[in-house]
Amino acid sequence: MSDKVHLDHAHGLTLLREMERIRRFEAKCVELYQAQKIRGFLHLYDGEEAVAVGVMQALEERDAVVATYRDHGHALARGVPMGPLMAEMLGKVEGCSRGRGGSMHFFDAASRFYGGNAIVGGGLPVAVGIAMADKALRDGAVTACFFGEGAAGEGEFHESMNLAEIWKLPVLFVCENNLYAMGVPLEISEAQTDVFRKAEGYRMPGERIDGMDPVQVEAAARRAVASIRAGNGPYFLECRTYRFRAHSMFDAQLYRTREEIALWKERDPIARLRRWLLETHMISDHEIAELEAAIAAEIDEAVAFAEAGTLEDVADLERFVLMDEVPQ
Amino acid sequence: MSAEPIRMTYREACRQAIRDALSADPRTFVMGEDVGLYGGCYAVTKGLIDEFGPDRIRDTPLAESAFVGAGIGAAMAGMRPIVEIMTCNFSLLALDQIMNNAATIPHMSGGQFAVPLVIRMATGAGRQLAAQHSHSLEGWYAHIPGIKVLAPGTIEDARFMLKAALADPNPVLIFEHIVLYNAEGDLDPGVSEVDIARAKIRRPGRDVSLVTYGNSLPKALDAAAELAGQGIEAEVVDLRVLRPLDDATIFESVGRTRRCIIIDEGWRSGSISAEIAARLADEMFFELDAPVRRICAREVPVPYAAHLEEAALPRTADIVATAKALVRPQ
Numbered sequence: 001m002s003d004k005v006h007l008d009h010a011h012g013l014t015l016l017r018e019m020e021r022i023r024r025f026e027a028k029c030v031e032l033y034q035a036q037k038i039r040g041f042l043h044l045y046d047g048e049e050a051v052a053v054g055v056m057q058a059l060e061e062r063d064a065v066v067a068t069y070r071d072h073g074h075a076l077a078r079g080v081p082m083g084p085l086m087a088e089m090l091g092k093v094e095g096c097s098r099g100r101g102g103s104m105h106f107f108d109a110a111s112r113f114y115g116g117n118a119i120v121g122g123g124l125p126v127a128v129g130i131a132m133a134d135k136a137l138r139d140g141a142v143t144a145c146f147f148g149e150g151a152a153g154e155g156e157f158h159e160s161m162n163l164a165e166i167w168k169l170p171v172l173f174v175c176e177n178n179l180y181a182m183g184v185p186l187e188i189s190e191a192q193t194d195v196f197r198k199a200e201g202y203r204m205p206g207e208r209i210d211g212m213d214p215v216q217v218e219a220a221a222r223r224a225v226a227s228i229r230a231g232n233g234p235y236f237l238e239c240r241t242y243r244f245r246a247h248s249m250f251d252a253q254l255y256r257t258r259e260e261i262a263l264w265k266e267r268d269p270i271a272r273l274r275r276w277l278l279e280t281h282m283i284s285d286h287e288i289a290e291l292e293a294a295i296a297a298e299i300d301e302a303v304a305f306a307e308a309g310t311l312e313d314v315a316d317l318e319r320f321v322l323m324d325e326v327p328q
Numbered sequence: 329m330s331a332e333p334i335r336m337t338y339r340e341a342c343r344q345a346i347r348d349a350l351s352a353d354p355r356t357f358v359m360g361e362d363v364g365l366y367g368g369c370y371a372v373t374k375g376l377i378d379e380f381g382p383d384r385i386r387d388t389p390l391a392e393s394a395f396v397g398a399g400i401g402a403a404m405a406g407m408r409p410i411v412e413i414m415t416c417n418f419s420l421l422a423l424d425q426i427m428n429n430a431a432t433i434p435h436m437s438g439g440q441f442a443v444p445l446v447i448r449m450a451t452g453a454g455r456q457l458a459a460q461h462s463h464s465l466e467g468w469y470a471h472i473p474g475i476k477v478l479a480p481g482t483i484e485d486a487r488f489m490l491k492a493a494l495a496d497p498n499p500v501l502i503f504e505h506i507v508l509y510n511a512e513g514d515l516d517p518g519v520s521e522v523d524i525a526r527a528k529i530r531r532p533g534r535d536v537s538l539v540t541y542g543n544s545l546p547k548a549l550d551a552a553a554e555l556a557g558q559g560i561e562a563e564v565v566d567l568r569v570l571r572p573l574d575d576a577t578i579f580e581s582v583g584r585t586r587r588c589i590i591i592d593e594g595w596r597s598g599s600i601s602a603e604i605a606a607r608l609a610d611e612m613f614f615e616l617d618a619p620v621r622r623i624c625a626r627e628v629p630v631p632y633a634a635h636l637e638e639a640a641l642p643r644t645a646d647i648v649a650t651a652k653a654l655v656r657p658q
Contacts, residue, residue: 095438096438097438097440098438099438100436105436107436107437108440109440114401114404114441115433115436115441117429119428122425122428122429124397125397125401125425126397126398126404126429128397128401129398129399129401129403130401130405131401132402133401133402133403133405133406133407136355136407137355137407155393156393156394156397156424159391160398162394163388163391166389319435319439321473322476322498323497324497326444326497327439327440327441
């Protein structure tokens with residue numbers, strides 16, 4: 001696979017479609033949350049879609065993904081089918097984690113999606129281990145590990161970066177820097193606010209990119225993945241991005257201003273790409289309407305699948321606490 | 329026909345178990361602090377780096393959380409790692425990974441991922457290493473659903489539990505007692521495996537059950553020998569597996585002896601001994617002729633000075649006195 005992005009008609013549509021799928025899936029989740037069909041925490045990726053979608057373009061089937069509790073976008077962009085994701089949101093046994101994980105813990109072995117991890121920093125050591133196994137068993141496979149800039153405060157972040165570099169492991173570290181660790185601004189929580197510079201301390205190549213632009217993210221991810229596959233060890237991407245909505249459904253957003261949110265919304269990755277594709281006559285209004293209709297239909301189908309799903313028998317509550325065998 | 333028993337130390341038994349595992353399965357490797365060039369803090373892996381090379385006897389930085397987590401990820405992605413944590417006191421730096429990932433992901437993923445990982449760690453007191461190197465935390469770990477907790481108290485278990493642990497699809501924690509490493513014993517050449525499901529009666533007796541594990545096992549056996557000289561037949565039950573507990577063997581023994589003393593090097597409050605006592609109260613209340621007694625570590629950080637350390641731990645004399653008081657009340 002080339003490390004250049006060819007933004008032709010088909011690829012432009014793909015990027016737009018994948019970002020729209022995430023945005024609209026989550027809009028539906030909010031609706032279902034308000035209807036009390038989804039409960040618990042609901043962390044929306046709204047505004048950050050370009051990061052997951054851009055990075056996933058550089059990955060192949062053999063690669064692995066480790067995500068955070070804000071994992072809807074990663075799972076969708078990785079290709080986990082929407083029906084089981086929505087069923088998981090509703091706590092159904094047809095869900096991608098049989099209703100045991102919920103919003104924060106999507107898993108999908110088929111696409112090597114090693115889960116949404118809700119301990120900040122907790123996924124990084126696991127990603128390092130997956131990469132160790134891949135180096136031994138699946139030559140050339142890369143593990144993309146997503147985390148927020150809040151993770152940079154955790155010891156596990158630093159320990160994992162060091163391990164990955166000394167053992168030259170195929171890990172793509174993707175920092176989704178949305179400027180707030182819940183409500184704590186980056187500038188009061190980190191001495192070095194250029195998070196990608198932390199990679200320098202581990203002699204790991206790193207760069208900062210505009211996380212609101214899927215094309216720039218994809219280009220950087222392709223560069224990074226090419227370098228990793230060539231055996232050069234891990235790579236670090238800091239994607240500057242912004243979450244348009246609250247941290248979760250229980251957040252009054254006292255820590256940031258409406259003006260700041262409005263300013264970032266002007267850089268909405270979806271609106272920006274759509275505008276650009278239309279202005280350059282790469283796609284037509286008609287195609288956009290078609291794309292939106294197809295996504296609406298996919299979401300309707302996912303909701304119907306989830307609603308028709310069943311609740312796991314309580315007799316199976318303790319099933320999988322201890323495994324009888326290693327799957328496959 | 330019976331071949332000669334094989335004499336070896338607990339340490340050599342642990343090492344031979346690792347050597348076998350590495351020879352048997354290319355997916356197995358050892359990683360941890362000082363396991364390679366140094367040969368292991370307690371010399372368990374000494375020499376193995378020369379036999380198997382630095383990729384399979386892998387020295388790590390001092391980063392418990394990352395290398396334990398890496399073991400979890402590697403296990404999830406197809407390897408069969410053995411992670412060594414220098415002492416269980418340091419394992420607290422990796423508790424997030426053990427608890428929130430290893431013990432949780434199989435269930436939380438709806439059974440899509442298993443974590444077939446073995447974590448070995450040294451535990452216990454008795455070598456004047458003071459509070460940050462002497463605690464017994466296996467009882468804590470036995471609180472966590474989703475992992476198995478082993479405590480080899482014999483040369484045979486040190487030699488063969490690892491093989492069973494590696495064959496298990498779940499995360500298995502093995503607690504090797506620091507005092508036992510130098511213990512020497514005979515291995516029956518006819519034995520090449522052990523289970524990791526059942527407790528074992530190490531000495532039969534009819535008057536009182538001494539339920540214990542790890543380095544309290546030799547103390548219980550010494551106490552039983554002394555008690556025999558005074559006409560009291562103590563039965564010694566070696567738990568071997570602290571999670572899941574083998575209730576059946578404990579209940580069966582106590583059902584016969586009608587008296588039970590639990591000896592545990594962990595602290596008394598909220599301990600594995602408390603759990604066993606509670607289960608006996610639940611299930612064996614009407615079989616008991618006497619209250620269940622517990623001999624545990626005193627509730628202090630284990631101190632350095634030899635006499636204080638000794639006073640903090642279960643002692644053979646305490647076991648003897650407690651058994652006599654139970655069997656022959658004044």
